[in-house]
Amino acid sequence: MTEPDVPAVPLPAERGLVEVELVELTVDAVAPGGHCVARVDGQVVFVRHALPGERVIAEVTEVHRGFARADAVTVLEASPDRVEPPCPYAKPGACGGCDLQHVAPDAQLAWKTAVVREQLVRLGGLSDAELDELGVRVEALPGGPLGWRSRVRYAVDAADRAGLLKHRSHEVVPIDYCRIAHPAIQQLPVLTPTGASWPAAEAVETVASTGGDVTVAQVRDGVATPVSGPTVVREVAAGRSWTLPASAFWQVHPAAADTLSAAVLELLDPQPGELAWDLYGGAGLFAAGLAARVGETGRVTLVEAAPQGVAAARENLADLPRVEVVSARVETSLARRRITGPVDVVVLDPPRSGAGAPVVRALAAAGPRAVAYVACDPAAFARDVRTFAELGWRLTALRGFDLFPMTQHVELVGLLLPPAAR
Secondary structure, eight states: OOOSSSSOOOOTTTTOOTTTTTEEEEEEEEETTTEEEEETTTEEEEEEOOTOOEEEEEEEEEEEEEEEEEEEEEEEOTTTBBOOOOOOOOOOTSOOSSSOTTTHHHHHHHHHHHHHHHHHHHHHHOHHHHHHTTTTOEOOOOOOOSSSSSSSEEEEETTTTTEETTTOOOOOEESSSOOOOOOOOOOOOOGGGGGGTTTOSEEEEEEEEETTOOEEEEEEEEEEEEEOOOOOEEEEEEEEEEETTTTSSOSTTTTTHHHHHHHHHHHOOOOOOOEEEETTTSSSSHHHHHHHHHHOOOOEEEOOOOHHHHHHHHHHTTTTTTTTEEEHHHHHHHHTTTSSSSSSSEOOOOOOOOOOHHHHHHHHHHSSEEEEEEOHHHHHHHHHHHHHTTHHHEEEEEEEEEETSSSSSSSEEEEEOOGGGO
8 A cells, every 4th residue: 555645643632533534543343344443532433444453544534423434545553464455456445345355364254253243242132152152153165265256246337337336435446357256257348458338338247157157238227138148047056956037146156055055954954844934035045955854744935025036936946846935025924924834944044134023023933943044244133133032042053154255244044943942
C-alpha cells in the first residue's frame, strides 16, 4: 500500500469523525462483515483491509450515529497473518467482492471461526464453555482459495463494460479477470480485455457447472437471455446427476453440495422407515440423500417456494416416488398445516435472513427427534438457535465450512435436539 498524500491528524474528542479523514488506529477483534473493530475516542470504527493487532492509517469512508466505516490505506505495524493479496483489485476503493485476500488462508479460517463464536455468544446466548464443548471451527474445502466460484454475476457500467462492484457501492470496477472465478469462467470472452461490450445489458451471468457445462447470459430488465452455452446445465453431487436452469440456485463452490449433503446426513443419521421434511429444499439435494436413508418404508416431504426450484426438484427426484414436492412458502405450509402428520427428522436450509421464530416454533411443535440446520449467515443462525433454546432445544453439534474462500462468508451445519433427547 502507498503512503497517504497527507498525514493522519489527531482527532479531537469533541469533534467526531468525518468522511475522507485519515486517522491512525490500533485494530482490535474481527467483526461480522469482513471488518475489524477499532475505536477513536470511544467511537467504534469498522475497518476493512486490516487484521487484529495491526496499527494502520485508515481513511474514513462513512460516518453514522454511533459508528463509522474506514479502509486501512497504510499498514504501520503488520500482523504476521498478513499476506500480499493475489488480486490487484482487492484493495481500498477497488473491487468489493473479496474481503479477506490480505489474510493468510489458515488465518481466514480462524477469522471466520471467531465471527461464528462471537455471534453465537452475543445473539445465540451460548457460553464460551458451551462453544468449546462443541469444538467450533471452520474447515477448508478441497481446491484451494482461488478458482472456485462456479457462478459469477458481473455488473455492467455506463460504458458497456462488465466488471464487479465496489464495496457498498453501485460503481462498477472493470477488471481483467476474477481470481476466485472458476478457470472456465476466467477464460470466457466477457470482460473488457477480451474486447467484450454489453450495450443495454445491466448484468452478465456466467456458470461453469460440475457437469462440464459453461454458459453466459446477459440480463436486461431483470430477464436473463442466453448468449452462449446451454440454458439447462448438469451438476453432479451426492452420487446423482442433476439438471436445472443455468439461472437456478446451486451452490457456487464445486465441492459444496457434496460437503453439505454428507454433513447433514452424518449429523441427522436418518433411519429406515423414518419420515423427513426438507424445508427450503431447492432442487432437492438434501431430499435425495434423505430418501436413500429412509428407504422404501420412509417418506420425504420437500417444501420450496421458488418456481425454478420446485420444477427442478420434481424433475430430478422423479425416480424417487417416496419424495413429495410441495410448492409453497415454508412459513405458510407450517402455519396452515399444508404439511401435517408425524415427522422424525428435518433439514432446515433457510435463506440468509434465517428461518425466524414462527418457523422455529412450528418445527418444535411438530416434534421431530432432530433438526439439521444449514445456515449461510451466522447472525441469523444464532438468533434461531436462541429461539430453539427458549423452547428447550439445544445445539449439540456444529460444523463450519469455508465455502467462500477470500470472502467473509461461511456456511454452518448444526444439529438441534429437543428436550426429550437430553
